[in-house]
Amino acid sequence: MASSLIEKYMRMDKLPHIWCPGCGHGIVMRAVVKAIDELELNREKICIVSGIGCSSRAPGYMNFNTLHTTHGRALAFATGIKHANPELEVIVLTGDGDCTAIGGNHLIHAARRNMGITTVVFNNNIYGMTGGQYSPTTPTGDKGTTAPYGNIDKVFDICSLAQAAGATYTGRATVYHAQLLIRLIKDGIKNKGFSLIDAISVCPTYYGRKNKKGDSVRIMEWLKDNAVNVAAASKLPPEKLAGKFLIGELYNNPQPEYTEEYKKIVESFQRG
Amino acid sequence: MAVKQKGLVIKPDWCKGCGICVAFCPKDVLKMENNKVTIANGDACNGCGLCELRCPDFAIYLEEDEKDE
Numbered sequence: 001m002a003s004s005l006i007e008k009y010m011r012m013d014k015l016p017h018i019w020c021p022g023c024g025h026g027i028v029m030r031a032v033v034k035a036i037d038e039l040e041l042n043r044e045k046i047c048i049v050s051g052i053g054c055s056s057r058a059p060g061y062m063n064f065n066t067l068h069t070t071h072g073r074a075l076a077f078a079t080g081i082k083h084a085n086p087e088l089e090v091i092v093l094t095g096d097g098d099c100t101a102i103g104g105n106h107l108i109h110a111a112r113r114n115m116g117i118t119t120v121v122f123n124n125n126i127y128g129m130t131g132g133q134y135s136p137t138t139p140t141g142d143k144g145t146t147a148p149y150g151n152i153d154k155v156f157d158i159c160s161l162a163q164a165a166g167a168t169y170t171g172r173a174t175v176y177h178a179q180l181l182i183r184l185i186k187d188g189i190k191n192k193g194f195s196l197i198d199a200i201s202v203c204p205t206y207y208g209r210k211n212k213k214g215d216s217v218r219i220m221e222w223l224k225d226n227a228v229n230v231a232a233a234s235k236l237p238p239e240k241l242a243g244k245f246l247i248g249e250l251y252n253n254p255q256p257e258y259t260e261e262y263k264k265i266v267e268s269f270q271r272g
Numbered sequence: 273m274a275v276k277q278k279g280l281v282i283k284p285d286w287c288k289g290c291g292i293c294v295a296f297c298p299k300d301v302l303k304m305e306n307n308k309v310t311i312a313n314g315d316a317c318n319g320c321g322l323c324e325l326r327c328p329d330f331a332i333y334l335e336e337d338e339k340d341e
């Protein structure tokens with residue numbers, strides 16, 4: 001037996017999952033099903049889509065309509081699914097590499113169109129599955145297998161990127177702040193258009209070890225100490241925010257959703 | 273076999289010994305033993321559910337009916 005939540009929503013024959021001890025992805029996956037449960041959604045009307053990566057393995061464990069696609073292309077497949085079946089709640093589970101490196105172009109255009117998709121990025125600042133190559137969210141100066149002397153690139157702020165491209169809901173939480181994460185995923189799903197949740201996860205095996213940041217507990221303590229809620233941030237002087245990052249709902253500005261606009265065009269011809 | 277006390281259930285075969293639940297339990301209820309979590313001080317548990325919330329392996333949880341009592 002496992003908890004009723006896990007029994008209800010997981011493919012029990014596929015558990016325990018194969019993620020490493022302390023991998024944050026299990027916490028994010030649980031937050032997704034908890035959000036679905038609290039929203040009392042009809043599971044037949046949900047489709048969960050992923051690309052490739054440790055994070056993208058999540059739908060394999062989840063007892064829903066699921067689609068495990070190719071690296072970087074989850075949002076392209078999800079766009080097709082939403083077009084064919086606009087009544088579906090389409091949820092994309094992806095990694096920082098999957099979503100913002102190889103899949104970056106799909107991300108900006110899904111956001112630009114305000115496709116009715118909720119994207120949860122399992123952001124562990126590294127390519128976990130392939131052995132710790134740096135990703136577009138590896139902090140400048142940090143190490144990866146492909147940046148043994150320190151990464152000189154600047155990082156993507158995934159929420160700002162999505163918002164600038166047209167996303168109508170963005171939010172960030174961490175695996176330490178899992179309760180907030182559940183709330184943001186719920187609000188992201190409730191938004192009809194494109195929602196992006198930046199779920200800060202931890203990869204103790206590659207990111208933690210390569211950067212001597214310790215085990216999951218130490219990394220989660222760092223997340224706890226360095227995350228500032230947006231509500232509190234507005235009242236803090238800039239020097240208190242140096243080196244910190246924002247969590248909470250970052251943007252919420254509903255706009256017409258793509259498949260609804262598309263339907264209007266189709267209906268304009270049917271009427272005549 | 274599951275370890276149980278006051279509605280708190282541990283599934284040792286799923287526990288990977290990461291220590292997250294132990295580190296962030298506000299009441300010091302849990303401890304590690306041979307790389308698995310176990311209950312050290314079950315009476316102190318306040319049923320907050322933070323261990324279940326953050327266990328990446330779904331190996332610790334509160335039984336619902338007992339929680340509601």
Ligand SMILES: Cc1ncc(C[n+]2csc(CCOP(=O)(O)OP(=O)(O)O)c2C)c(N)n1
Pocket residue numbers: 052053054055056071094095096097098099122124126127128129130135203
């Ligand atoms: C077209 C293609 N290019 C490269 C790969 C190799 N590859 C598999 S997963 C991955 C990166 C995964 O990183 P991320 O999306 O951040 O997920 P994580 O494993 O960290 O959860 C790469 C480069 C691939 N499978 N397909």
Ligand code: SF4
Pocket residue numbers: 018019020022023024025054055124128129202203204205206
């Ligand atoms: S390599 Fe990293 S991301 Fe992949 S399962 Fe292990 S800890 Fe998780």
Ligand code: SF4
Pocket residue numbers: 022286287288289290291292293294308309326327328329330331332
């Ligand atoms: S958080 Fe889960 S896997 Fe980690 S030690 Fe606790 S019960 Fe075991």
Ligand code: SF4
Pocket residue numbers: 280296297298299300301302316317318319320321322323324334
């Ligand atoms: S429910 Fe709360 S007090 Fe009880 S063991 Fe879990 S974290 Fe500790």
